[in-house]
Amino acid sequence: MRALSSLWRLTVGKKIIMAATGAGLCAFVLGHMAGNLKIFLGREVFNHYAEWLRHIGEPLLPPTAGLCVARLGIIACAALHITMAVQLYLLSDAARPTRYNKVDNSLVLSRTSLMMRLGGVTLGAFILFHLAHLTWGWICPGEYVAGDPYNNVIAGFQHSWLAAFYLLAMVPLCLHLYHGIWSAFQTLGLNSPRYNALRRPLALAFSLLVFVGNASIPLAVQAGVLHL
Amino acid sequence: MKLTLHVWRQSGPTAPGRFETYVAPDVNEHMSFLEMLDVVNERLTAEGKEPFAFEHDCREGICGSCGMVINGRPHGKTGLTATCQLHMRHFSDGEELWIEPYRAKAFPVIRDLIVDRSAFDRIIQAGGYISARTGSAPEANAILVPKPAADWAMDAAQCIGCGACVAACPNASAMLFLSAKVSHLGLLPQGQPERYERVQRMLEQHDAEGFGNCTNHGACEAVCPKGISLDFIAKLNRDMLASALRAPVAQE
Numbered sequence: 001m002r003a004l005s006s007l008w009r010l011t012v013g014k015k016i017i018m019a020a021t022g023a024g025l026c027a028f029v030l031g032h033m034a035g036n037l038k039i040f041l042g043r044e045v046f047n048h049y050a051e052w053l054r055h056i057g058e059p060l061l062p063p064t065a066g067l068c069v070a071r072l073g074i075i076a077c078a079a080l081h082i083t084m085a086v087q088l089y090l091l092s093d094a095a096r097p098t099r100y101n102k103v104d105n106s107l108v109l110s111r112t113s114l115m116m117r118l119g120g121v122t123l124g125a126f127i128l129f130h131l132a133h134l135t136w137g138w139i140c141p142g143e144y145v146a147g148d149p150y151n152n153v154i155a156g157f158q159h160s161w162l163a164a165f166y167l168l169a170m171v172p173l174c175l176h177l178y179h180g181i182w183s184a185f186q187t188l189g190l191n192s193p194r195y196n197a198l199r200r201p202l203a204l205a206f207s208l209l210v211f212v213g214n215a216s217i218p219l220a221v222q223a224g225v226l227h228l
Numbered sequence: 229m230k231l232t233l234h235v236w237r238q239s240g241p242t243a244p245g246r247f248e249t250y251v252a253p254d255v256n257e258h259m260s261f262l263e264m265l266d267v268v269n270e271r272l273t274a275e276g277k278e279p280f281a282f283e284h285d286c287r288e289g290i291c292g293s294c295g296m297v298i299n300g301r302p303h304g305k306t307g308l309t310a311t312c313q314l315h316m317r318h319f320s321d322g323e324e325l326w327i328e329p330y331r332a333k334a335f336p337v338i339r340d341l342i343v344d345r346s347a348f349d350r351i352i353q354a355g356g357y358i359s360a361r362t363g364s365a366p367e368a369n370a371i372l373v374p375k376p377a378a379d380w381a382m383d384a385a386q387c388i389g390c391g392a393c394v395a396a397c398p399n400a401s402a403m404l405f406l407s408a409k410v411s412h413l414g415l416l417p418q419g420q421p422e423r424y425e426r427v428q429r430m431l432e433q434h435d436a437e438g439f440g441n442c443t444n445h446g447a448c449e450a451v452c453p454k455g456i457s458l459d460f461i462a463k464l465n466r467d468m469l470a471s472a473l474r475a476p477v478a479q480e
Contacts, residue, residue, distance in 0.1 A: 003428060003472050010431045011401075011441035012468045088441050092399035095333050095440030101234075101247065102326035104300030107396055107447040116443065183444045189466020191459050 011091060012187075018084040019184035021077040026181065026206070028074050029173075033213040036153075039226065043150040050149045078127075085120060116179055119172040126169040133162075154228050157221035166218045170211050177207040229255045229321035233268065235280050236328045238337050241344075245337065247326070248280075257317040261304060262287060262294060264316055282341040289313040289453065292388030295395065296341045297328040302392035302451045310390060310453040330395035334402070334437040345391050347437040348405060355429035356409045358418050377415050384412035386454040393448035393456075399440030404448035406434050407464035408456045414467060424471035431468060 007013035035053075039046045057066030129139070134152055137144030139162070143155040157163045181203035185191065190199075220226045231252045238245030252268050259267070262284050269279035285291040294311040298304040304314040319325075327341065335343040373381075387408035394402045410427055413419030419426075442461055449458045 003424075003474075006428055006431070006468075007472045009435075010428075010468070011435050012403075012431055012465055013472060015441060016465065016469055016472075088443075091435075092401070092440030092443070095400035095438055096331055097333055098331045100297060100300055100328055100331055101236075102297075102300040102328070107301060107445075107450055179444075186444050186458070186462045187442075187465050189462045189464075189469060191462030191466070196459075 011088060014084045014088055015187045018081055018088070019187040021081040021084075022180050022184050024073070024077040025081060026177065028077075029177070029210055030206075033210055036217060037213060039150065039153060039217060040220070046150045047148060051147075082120075082124065085117070089117060115172070115175050116183075119176045122169075122172040123176055126172070129165075130169075151228060153217065154221050154226055157218040157226075160222060163218035163222050167215055170215055173214075174207040174211045177210060178203050181206055229257065229316070229319065229323075231255050231264075231319065231322075232324045234324070234326045235341070237280060237340055238329075239339065241336050241338060255316050255319075257315070259316045260287070260312055261298070261314040261316065262312045280340040281338075284312060287312040290388055292390030292453075295330060295343075295390045295392050297330060297395055299326055302330065302395040303390075303453055307450065308453060308455055310388070313453075330391055332391075332394050332400035332439065334400070334439045335391060335394060343391070345389070347439070348389050348391065348402070350437065351402070351406060351430050351433045352409060354433035355422065355426035356413065357422075358413055359421060360418065371417050373416060381412045381415035384408040384415065384456065384460055387412075387452075387456050388454060390453060392451045392453060394439060396447040396451040397440065397442075398445055398447065399443055401440040401442050401448075402434055402437075403439075403442040403461050403464065404452060404456055404458070406430055407460035410464050410467060411460045414463075424467065424474060427464065427467045427471045 007016060035049055038049045054064050054067050056070065061069075133139040133156060134149065137146065137152070140152075140156055140159070143152070145151050157166070182199050185199045217226070233250045233252060234247040235250060236245055237248045250268055250272070252264060255264050255267070262282070265280075265282060272279045282294070282296060284294045287294070289310040289312060292310065295302055296311055298311070298314075303309060303311045304318070306314055306318055329335075329337050329341045330343045332343075334347040335345055338344050385408070387405060389405060391402075391405070393404035394400055397403075410430060413426065414423050444458070444461075446458055449456065
């Protein structure tokens with residue numbers, strides 16, 4: 001039991017939890033994007049997909065139970081990920097009470113690694129905004145129609161400021177993914193000369209895919225390809 | 229060449245520190261960095277001033293005691309070298325150098341540029357050993373070691389425990405040191421009996437000493453005088469995960 005709880009107690013254990021929950025969140029980001037791209041197939045297909053999400057696992061599970069479990073899973077992953085990040089940040093911050101007078105910038109080998117904490121906070125704020133916009137309908141209340149996500153997405157992205165905001169938000173998301181995915185390989189000990197050279201390209205490909213896929217929707221609405 | 233040195237002066241662990249500026253007007257390019265400091269100190273002594281304290285021992289790059297931070301970089305700018313093997317030919321006339329001690333909660337300053345690195349000793353005491361039969365030496369080939377494992381273990385065993393990884397890490401983490409010490413034993417057959425217990429104990433001690441955690445920046449690897457690879461940190465992480473999930477050996 002003491003060995004198992006070391007995942008929670010020890011810093012490397014906390015990082016392993018962060019990497020594992022991060023992997024779960026990556027899977028969600030990919031699935032979320034794949035589902036959203038159905039918007040290009042028209043109102044009926046997209047709204048049908050959105051409705052299907054409420055019926056995952058039926059008839060084995062009661063209606064919306066599958067969705068609830070998925071949501072709880074995502075929230076648990078995000079909560080653990082953030083809790084570990086805050087704990088590790090506080091521990092690391094305390095580990096150097098006196099700063100250096102002179103800093104050698106060349107020692108920070110990866111610029112994206114510096115972005116993880118700031119980018120993570122930005123990302124959290126964006127996710128809350130995104131929920132407020134498309135789940136709770138608080139951002140464009142006049143245009144929000146419950147049960148018609150096709151309308152809500154397109155009406156929202158017809159505002160150029162909102163489309164631009166979403167595009168901009170993809171930058172911290174994808175930088176976070178890029179460094180996070182590579183970092184997770186390292187943290188989970190997935191390190192071997194046989195595939196180490198593939199880790200950075202894989203992280204880059206994943207984050208570019210997410211960027212292009214997600215960005216295509218507000219861009220298509222602004223270009224008039226997608227319309228109500 | 230002429231150099232301006234800003235050296236951290238601190239009379240004791242709890243005393244407040246400050247930089248003091250010294251001019252070294254006659255630095256020879258063949259001097260090592262420590263010899264340059266010796267010359268400055270001799271002049272200070274001759275002037276009746278207190279020379280600054282720095283740690284040194286072998287002066288041939290293998291004892292790991294001479295770490296200091298020069299212009300924000302532990303062991304100076306050349307890489308793959310300890311401060312004692314850093315030569316003044318890498319500097320140019322008129323350069324200004326900021327010389328500071330390692331900054332980490334787990335490495336308290338004793339005096340001037342000297343820090344207390346006994347936290348490393350306590351990490352080793354927590355598990356950086358193997359149980360071995362004492363007495364007559366065993367037959368050399370009694371335990372076979374695959375060549376790649378022997379090479380890799382040797383790479384890890386090069387760690388001299390100088391603490392530059394902690395000094396360079398933005399989180400003051402000792403993960404590179406710890407991973408080298410865990411790996412050079414864990415890669416060899418002789419290190420297997422305590423392998424997973426060792427990871428747990430040494431990590432526990434690492435955290436208790438107040439070192440930070442690894443965020444995969446790679447600054448440690450860049451300043452390590454022995455070129456210890458970040459791959460060992462990944463290996464440490466894997467052993468940590470295994471140590472948390474595996475059944476104790478007796479129950480397998």
